[in-house]
Amino acid sequence: MAEYRYIGKYTKRLEANDIVTGKATFLDDFKVPQMIFGKALRSPYPHARITFIDTTEAKKLKGVHTVITHKEIPKGWELGWPVHKKLMDEIVYFAGDLVAIVAADTVEIAEEAVDLIIVEYEELPAIFDAAVALAEGAPQIYERFKNNLVDPGVPHFQPDGPHWQVMYGDVEKGFAEAAFVAEDLVEFNKMPAPLAPEPPGAIVRWEGGPDYTIWATSQSPYILKLFNSPRIPGSNLRVKTFNVGGSYGNKQTLSVTVLCAALLAKTTNRPVKFFLTKCEQLMAHEVRLGSKIKAKIGMDKEGIVCAVEGDWMVDTGALADSVQGQVGVGLGEAQLVMAKCKNWNLDSHIAVTNKCPAGIVRGYGGQELNSCLTLLMARTMRAGGFDPIECYKKNYVSPGDRYIWRDGRWWQSRVPTKFPEAIQNAADKFGWKDKWKGWGIPTSVNGSKARGVGAAVIGNADIGEDNTEAYVRLISDIKGKGSTVVVQCDITESGMGQRSNVAKMVAEVLNVPIEKVKVTEPDSMNNPTNFGLCGSRGTITSGKACTLAAADAKKKVFELGALHFGVSEEQLEMKDFIVYVRDNPEKKIPIKKLGPKDLNITGYGRHIEQFDIPSCMIFIVEVEVDTDTGFTKIVKITGGTDIGQIIDSRAVLMQLQGGIGSACVDTALFEECIYDPNTGRPLTTNLIEYKWRPFNEFPHYEAVIMESQVDSFMFKALGIGEVSGAAGASAVMLAISNAIGVEVAEYPATPAVVLKALKKA
The missing domain is CATH 3.30.365.10 (Aldehyde oxidase/xanthine dehydrogenase, molybdopterin binding domain)
Structure with missing residues (x-):
């Protein structure tokens, strides 16, 4: 070196x-001369028609500059990819959807004005599950999407045409040659929120004509400009940012926030600051995709996956906004983990529902699919009595392996052959050889406390996107x-x-x-x-x-x-x-x-964009389960990777440890968005109800980092933060199952879920 x-x-x-x-x-520290403040009135219903709205008293309130509803909104201020939803409409599509927006001299006056708006609704049938949305005879949510099925493909990501399937080889032949087969419906469907500490926000100043200046809490000014320029008709956007108080991939386009601020700014000819509260962030900002997959995986007697078949149903909530790109990445990451498999028939269907919109979150489609497919892959390993570490080493992508990435094109891996070594090094550091007792066998039992270990692997070729x-x-x-x-x-x-x-x-x-x-x-x-x-x-x-x-x-x-x-x-x-x-x-x-x-x-x-250098991350965990209460505690985590060359020794450790949060590892234990089954309203709209790990409960974490000098650029390094915790949820689920001797496959494995599994046993 x-x-x-x-x-x-x-x-x-x-x-x-x-x-x-x-x-x-940070954005909240910044002030623009003559700036006023925007707030929103949001729907209490998951699906309803506005039959009456009166803003008279709100407009009379001293200090109010404007009130805008669906009746006043100009043509072309629309959302989605493809476009299917107006910024505000006569119909509301989820609890938290916009009904009206207000601009006033202070936040307090704007909030008071919101409370003065009178609205009457006619409730409409609501759907909260992708499978139900795609079923024959389901109520149609948007005119644009027949049977609630979202168009596949994203033109910006997929220049050769839509990509939503991985289909090659001979699946029937692959399963005929398989020694072990697992088939089931697996779900990662609770759509948790990454919950960056700083909520989404924007300040917009209309400069006259097509020009707007935007200051935002986005982690990417260019992505914000790319997505929102077509959504503000005839606009030319200049986007600036400051320090951003966390994003976890989740604060990028900020379309609803930016469009609200821009519309209010243009209407009032004053700069407008529009900032979500923590409650609004949990209720109306983007969450993780919901995933259900009916899949079948075959493995040969050597522990190599030889056939994969499935239908991935994706719940994008009430807005589809480039979710197709996430699906493309998820399909690609599945191929990296099972790279030796030559027989694929993996389809996907994206459905709109009446939940909070899903969108870009750290892991970008990979975590959602990995959390499901890893559990099925584990069943084949269990049937064959294979050590999962050995299976991951055999199956993971190596030089010369080919895969289809999010752009719909074939790519050939040119990474070095060090990933199996990185996986083994992490296992050795963890003490896997001593702790692994076999499938469904605890590492140790002390009274009601049973310990188990689990491991999962994931990678990403988006690191050159x-x-x-x-x-x-x-x-x-x-x-x-x-x-x-x-x-x-x-x-x-x-x-x-x-x-x-x-x-x-x-x-x-x-x-x-x-x-x-x-x-x-x-x-x-x-x-x-x-x-x-x-x-x-x-x-x-x-x-x-x-x-x-x-x-x-x-x-x-x-x-x-x-x-x-x-x-x-x-x-x-x-x-x-x-x-x-x-x-x-x-x-x-x-x-x-x-x-x-x-x-x-x-x-x-x-x-220039390339997808031929994937990363690799092995996540190994030990948990302790109280079989009396069902409570699970993470005892130890070891993360292993080969990043080619460390750029900064502390920064890479921070990136690896950061995968614990941002709706990653703890989606296996307690992170979830819960909806009232009767009203369809979200119940987890604060940090008391939405369970989140505080810093003082951070588990013991060890990092094992190899530096094999990858041919990526001058300093031969790779990025790893995106997937540092993306395999964590599935690893934790496998560890829980081994600790209690009963398979647990319902995310998150709350005490109630664990106790239910134990009673069934």
Whole structure:
């Protein structure tokens, strides 16, 4: 491995001091002159027609600037992919859907105005399950979707046409050759909320004509612009962000929030701040997809999966907004886990229901399908008496294996052969050999406390998704011999440390002090294209674009240096903004004296989307189940991966540990959105009712990280944060089943679920 100045080592994050001292700016700290505030009236019913609405008293209230209902909304302010829902309509489609929006001088006045609006409803039949929605004769929710079936495919992701199935090989032949077969209906259907600490919010200023400036809590200014420009008719959006208080993939497009603020801003000609409360975040913002899959998996006598067949029913709630892309990724990730299987017939159907809309969440479709298919794969392993660690090593994608990714195209893996070694290293660190007693056998029993272990694996080829570009500028300091490096790349800091890591990579390429590297503020106008941090893409995509830009700038420096010294470029080195001749270091000159006076030296770099480098994450867990109460406690977690090259030693640990939260691991134990079966209203709309793990209950976590120097970009690294906890839920379920000797397959495995399973036994 190369010896680096910064790469692989810990360096303090750029924003660290500001965050811990309270100086960091978040959206809620920001104010725009003449800003007013927006609030919403939301439906108490999951499906109803508005038969009467009166806003007279609300409009009379002093300090109210406007009240907008479905009657006043302009044409074209619509949602969904494909478009199927108006921002506000005569019909409401879930409990929490918009009925009216208000802009007022203060939040308190806006809330008072909301309470003055009089509405009468006619309740309509509601559907809360994808299978029911797709059944013959079910009430149709949207005119656009016959039988509530959402159109497959996303044009932006799938340029060759819709992709929603994995079908190749001979499934009948595969099952005929299988020694062990498992078949069942498995569900991951409680649609938990990732619940970023900072709720969704936006400030929008209409600049006149088509121009809007948006400040938002989005982790990706470009994605917000890409999705919402067509939804605000004839618009030209400029999107800015500050520090974002967590996102977990869930605060990206923010379409409803942004459109509400934009419509109020245009109507009042005043900047409008529209921020959701924690209750609204749980009631009306995007949750995880609901999943049901009727599937069948066959495994041969060597423990290799040889056939997969199934129908994945996806519940997208009351809005389908690029969920098709999530389905494409989920299908791809299933192929990575069972990469040796040559016989597939895996279909998908997406249904709209009258639940809170589902959308982008960390794991992006992979966790939802993995949590189901892993349980079925485990049944085949149980039938064959296979050690799951050995099975995962045999089945996981390796160099040369082919798979269909979210774009509907075939890709061939070119990762090194180290993933089985990474899986084994994690198992050794965990003590798997001693703790694993076999399927359905506890590791230990002490009175009513039984312990069990489980393991699951997942990976993601989205780590190279989406095109990205960057500029690196060397700007001469006014005084002294030094310069300042400015990295122009649209990166929002939402907790992952990517801005700091990009600065570190550029500092490494240019061999300059890291404190002299600055990253431009996230702004869709002043930066080149970058989709932001999603799919663990930041390491490869932003890293590659920025390091290539830095290398391009360095090359231009050496071109100038070669002319100055009369030597070849290959004979030059640079350190701390000084260029010198390698074999004669006394020959040196500051960079600022090489180029034309006062002009910058600028380099350009880009990354072109590719899906041929998947990641791998093994998640191994030990749980303790109280067979008297049904309560389950996670005792120990070991996560293992090969990330090619560590960029920052502490940042990668943070990413791995972060997979515990954000509706990942604990969806196996207690995280769920619960609806009243009689009214269809959500009951888990606060942090008392919605169960969430506090920091002081964080389980013991060990990370085992290999660095095999993957051929990804200059620093041979991979991203891993997206799937760091995505296999956690299925691993926990398998551990519970082994602890109590009874299979548990109902997410989440609450005490009631565990006790029910024990009684059945």
